[in-house]
Amino acid sequence: MRSLRSRLRPLLVTGAVVGVAVLCVPTALGIAGLVGWTDVLALTFLGLLAAAVGVLGLGTLLLYRRVGALSRSVTTAMDTHSRRVTETLGRDRMETTRALDDVRERVVHLQKETLPRMGRDIRNAVAVQGRDDYEQQVAWTELRDHLDTAAFMPPLRGWAASPDVLRLLVRHIDRLRPDLVVECGSGASSVWIGYALRRAGGGRLVAVEHDARYAELSRDLVAAHGLDDVVEVRHAPLVETPVTTVTVQGEELPTADRWYDPSVFADLKGIGLLFVDGPPKATGLQARYPAVPTLLPRCAEDVVIVLDDAARRDERAIGDRWLAEHPELQRTEEAAEKGAHVFTR
Numbered sequence: 001m002r003s004l005r006s007r008l009r010p011l012l013v014t015g016a017v018v019g020v021a022v023l024c025v026p027t028a029l030g031i032a033g034l035v036g037w038t039d040v041l042a043l044t045f046l047g048l049l050a051a052a053v054g055v056l057g058l059g060t061l062l063l064y065r066r067v068g069a070l071s072r073s074v075t076t077a078m079d080t081h082s083r084r085v086t087e088t089l090g091r092d093r094m095e096t097t098r099a100l101d102d103v104r105e106r107v108v109h110l111q112k113e114t115l116p117r118m119g120r121d122i123r124n125a126v127a128v129q130g131r132d133d134y135e136q137q138v139a140w141t142e143l144r145d146h147l148d149t150a151a152f153m154p155p156l157r158g159w160a161a162s163p164d165v166l167r168l169l170v171r172h173i174d175r176l177r178p179d180l181v182v183e184c185g186s187g188a189s190s191v192w193i194g195y196a197l198r199r200a201g202g203g204r205l206v207a208v209e210h211d212a213r214y215a216e217l218s219r220d221l222v223a224a225h226g227l228d229d230v231v232e233v234r235h236a237p238l239v240e241t242p243v244t245t246v247t248v249q250g251e252e253l254p255t256a257d258r259w260y261d262p263s264v265f266a267d268l269k270g271i272g273l274l275f276v277d278g279p280p281k282a283t284g285l286q287a288r289y290p291a292v293p294t295l296l297p298r299c300a301e302d303v304v305i306v307l308d309d310a311a312r313r314d315e316r317a318i319g320d321r322w323l324a325e326h327p328e329l330q331r332t333e334e335a336a337e338k339g340a341h342v343f344t345r
């Protein structure tokens with residue numbers, strides 16, 4: 001607006017000068033008596049009209065030029081803007097295309113590799129599980145056929161020992177006919193071992209349990225099966241035991257600092273079968289390790305020690321340590337769902 005005003009200023013000045021000249025020249029001619037006063041008026045009017053037309057024409061021309069410049073700058077701005085929009089859209093489109101290509105590649109990888117591999121893994125896992133279930137079913141049936149048990153038996157597997165390791169224990173009981181069986185960790189297995197000892201015609205089981213509640217439950221279970229004369233469940237709280245360190249994946253870690261109160265074993269001698277199935281793993285690293293150093297002096301010469309859950313890295317390491325510290329021991333790895341290592345000397 002300011003620039004338009006400054007452009008119009010010379011025009012107005014010129015108009016004013018022309019206007020003054022148009023007023024002055026006829027008046028001067030009139031004073032000089034060269035033209036009559038009527039002609040002076042006519043000349044003045046005509047002069048003013050011509051000046052007005054001239055100024056208007058010049059103004060229109062200026063305005064026309066200004067509008068032209070404005071329209072050019074608007075066109076340029078629009079061109080620049082539309083070019084930018086086009087460039088941005090092009091870039092976005094390229095990025096979207098790249099992202100879609102990436103997704104397509106992943107889908108193809110999923111279809112050709114991941115899904116078939118997952119399918120194979122699932123089929124293998126189902127096959128292994130099916131085989132495991134079948135084997136446990138067979139072991140359960142053999143146990144039921146072999147032992148004269150009650151109709152309703154405490155369920156196995158899960159937190160309890162699996163049928164295959166119990167079948168192994170029963171075979172050893174049948175062969176050794178031990179006077180004394182010791183079990184670290186009581187539960188369903190205490191009942192099954194009780195039936196096996198009754199069938200063998202002698203011997204007793206001392207099941208040691210760190211948890212007072214489970215000791216009570218195990219006792220009830222034993223009583224419900226009428227096995228109190230064969231199975232004794234002893235509550236033995238965990239007490240401090242010397243801590244050592246073990247190397248796990250290159251890291252030195254402390255072992256469990258608690259194990260069954262040893263006084264609970266004070267009267268036990270000539271253990272013929274030792275079943276190590278406690279304390280639970282949650283107690284700490286190598287929680288079951290103290291069983292052999294503590295109880296081996298209380299075992300019969302032909303003792304059989306069965307370590308359950310030997311498929312676990314921690315239990316395997318416990319076995320390695322027993323063998324290293326007691327060279328008279330030998331280990332046999334039995335095929336069992338959770339892994340069962342048998343130690344003899």
Ligand SMILES: C[S@@+](CC[C@H](N)C(=O)[O-])C[C@H]1O[C@@H](n2cnc3c(N)ncnc32)[C@H](O)[C@@H]1O
Pocket residue numbers: 159160161162183184185186187188189190209210211214217277278279280
């Ligand atoms: C590895 S489990 C095995 C116990 C036992 N040897 C058996 O096979 O049934 C070890 C611990 O499980 C706990 N336990 C006993 N009865 C249980 C039950 N009914 N439910 C969950 N845990 C139980 C006890 O604390 C026991 O020491």
